[in-house]
Amino acid sequence: MTIEKSVFFTADEAKPDTSVRSRAIGSAPRLASKYGVLIVLALFIVLFSTLRPDTFATTGNFRAIVNSQAITLLLALVATIVLRLGDFDLSIAAVMTASLCLTAVLVTDGVPIWIAIGVVFLSGAVVGAVNGFLVVKIGVDSFVITLGSLTVMTGIAAAVTDGAQVINLPPGLISISRTLLFGLPVLTWYAWASVLVYWYVYERTPVGRYMLFIGGGRETARLAGLPVDRLRMLGFVTSSTLAALVGVLLAGSLGAADPGIGGQYLLGPFAAAFLGATVFKVGRFNAFGTVVGVYLLAVGINGLQLLGARTWAGNVFNGVALITAVTLAKLAGKSDRE
Numbered sequence: 001m002t003i004e005k006s007v008f009f010t011a012d013e014a015k016p017d018t019s020v021r022s023r024a025i026g027s028a029p030r031l032a033s034k035y036g037v038l039i040v041l042a043l044f045i046v047l048f049s050t051l052r053p054d055t056f057a058t059t060g061n062f063r064a065i066v067n068s069q070a071i072t073l074l075l076a077l078v079a080t081i082v083l084r085l086g087d088f089d090l091s092i093a094a095v096m097t098a099s100l101c102l103t104a105v106l107v108t109d110g111v112p113i114w115i116a117i118g119v120v121f122l123s124g125a126v127v128g129a130v131n132g133f134l135v136v137k138i139g140v141d142s143f144v145i146t147l148g149s150l151t152v153m154t155g156i157a158a159a160v161t162d163g164a165q166v167i168n169l170p171p172g173l174i175s176i177s178r179t180l181l182f183g184l185p186v187l188t189w190y191a192w193a194s195v196l197v198y199w200y201v202y203e204r205t206p207v208g209r210y211m212l213f214i215g216g217g218r219e220t221a222r223l224a225g226l227p228v229d230r231l232r233m234l235g236f237v238t239s240s241t242l243a244a245l246v247g248v249l250l251a252g253s254l255g256a257a258d259p260g261i262g263g264q265y266l267l268g269p270f271a272a273a274f275l276g277a278t279v280f281k282v283g284r285f286n287a288f289g290t291v292v293g294v295y296l297l298a299v300g301i302n303g304l305q306l307l308g309a310r311t312w313a314g315n316v317f318n319g320v321a322l323i324t325a326v327t328l329a330k331l332a333g334k335s336d337r338e
Contacts, residue, residue: 007220010292012334016144016251018317022112026195026309028151031068032264034279034280034282035279035280036278036279037276037278037292037293037296038279038292039274040257040296041292041295041296042247043338044159044296044298044299044300044303045258047191047298047303048302048303048306048307050309051231051303052303052306052307055270056302056303057063057305061302061306063182063184065182065298065302066184066188066295067185067187067188067300068298069191069294069295069298070185070187070190070191070253071145071187071191071246071249071250071253071265071282072195072265072268072269072272072297072298073191073194073195073272073290073291073293074190074191074242074246074249074278075092075096075243075265075268075269075294076238076268076269076270076272076273076290076294077194077195077287078092078246078269079092079239079262079269079270080198080202080273080276080285080286080287080290081211081235081238081239081242082142082235082236082239083215083273084202084211084212084235084283084284084285085211085231085232085235086136086143086213086214086218087144087232087236088137088142088143088146088147088217089131089236089240090143090146090147090149090150090266090270091127091131091146091147091149091150091234091240091243092151092243092269092298093150093238093241093243093262093264093265093266093269094149094150094151094152094153094154094157095124095127095149095153095240095243095244095247095251095265096161096243096244096246096247096250096265097153097154097261097265098100098123098156098189098247098264099120099123099124099243099244099245099247099248099251100123100157100247100248100250100251100254100258101156101157101160101161101166101257101259102116102119102120102123102160102247102249103157103173103247103257103280104161104166104169104251104253104256104257105119105160105166105257105274105304106119106120106167107170107173108166108168108169108170111170112204113173115169115178117248120242120244120245120247121233121245123244124240124241124242124243124244124245124247125237125240125241125244127149127240127244128236128237128238128239128240128241129144129152129233129237130149130234131146131149131236131240132232132234132235132236133233134234135232135313136229136232136236137229137233137234137295150266154259155257156239157259158259161257161259161283163259163260164259165259166256166257168255168256168306169251169252169256171246172238173251174252174255175252176248176249176252177190177250177251177252177253178252178253178255179214180330185204186203186251187249187252187253191247195287195288195291196287197239198287198290199286199288202285202286203286203287207231210231211231211235211315212284213226214226214228214231214232218278226256234270239261242272248264250270267295267298267315267319267322268297268321269294271297271321271322272290272293272294272296272297273285273290273291274322274325275289275290275292275293275294275296275297275321275322275325275334276288276289276290276291276292276293276322277289277325278325279292279293296321297318297321298319300317300321301313301314301317301318304317305319
């Protein structure tokens with residue numbers, strides 16, 4: 001499924017308004033559009049801190065929110081790769097889960113940890129190559145192909161574990177994610193460091209700019225001489241390979257593997273990625289915006305739970321956030337074109 005150029009424009013930026021009066025009138029809405037999600041996050045923090053000062057507004061709760069969102073943040077960043085290129089990769093959560101299960105089975109069977117990780121990486125790359133070939137070379141819709149891959153990888157996760165949980169993973173694997181650094185698990189630091197890497201690639205390298213041009217209009221990018229098919233293929237391979245890496249890190253974080261865990265990570269990362277496209281770089285999937293999206297969802301769900309909301313409230317909140325984010329991004333794209 002190609003993301004509409006009207007939403008995530010890149011190649012043809014809006015022409016500067018020569019009218020000082022027009023710029024003055026339009027500055028407030030533009031600022032609201034650029035920082036609105038960040039403002040909502042701040043308002044959520046103030047609201048829940050006021051309503052639940054003894055439970056929400058505590059160091060322990062904020063630490064728990066930050067640590068619990070490391071995997072979601074990593075997966076949301078992975079989602080932006082293919083989204084930035086104008087495609088979808090719905091399979092990343094299932095690839096992560098299959099990699100989690102494969103890692104757990106291999107290491108509990110006595111395979112050295114680094115060999116197991118290598119096998120998982122290779123498996124992720126193969127899934128990405130298949131997805132990319134079918135989407136880029138054959139021309140099948142990316143939404144359909146990766147939805148099918150999601151189903152396949154979910155089945156593989158159940159197959160390699162016989163549908164049961166794998167427990168008692170070796171300490172060497174657990175230390176990859178749980179080792180404390182300055183009071184926080186290294187998994188959290190991995191996630192934050194990844195934000196900087198994605199930001200640098202997206203904003204400071206030619207590849208990041210090429211991705212924007214391709215996502216904004218493939219034919220225009222092709223006429224400009226960009227290797228459109230090659231970069232799209234690379235995007236799918238990179239996406240699945242990094243999702244496999246997240247699966248390894250999740251295995252270390254949990255110390256166990258559950259083949260049914262993937263559903264928990266299906267909607268949240270995409271909701272965060274789309275929310276991120278409505279902040280800072282409006283209409284563009286970007287690293288820092290994705291961080292804001294992840295923590296907005298986390299704070300909202302955490303606050304609702306502390307107020308006594310049922311567990312289903314999290315799914316409702318994520319769904320509403322995704323619908324809102326896509327709508328705001330579309331409106332922002334229209335506004336910037338006018």
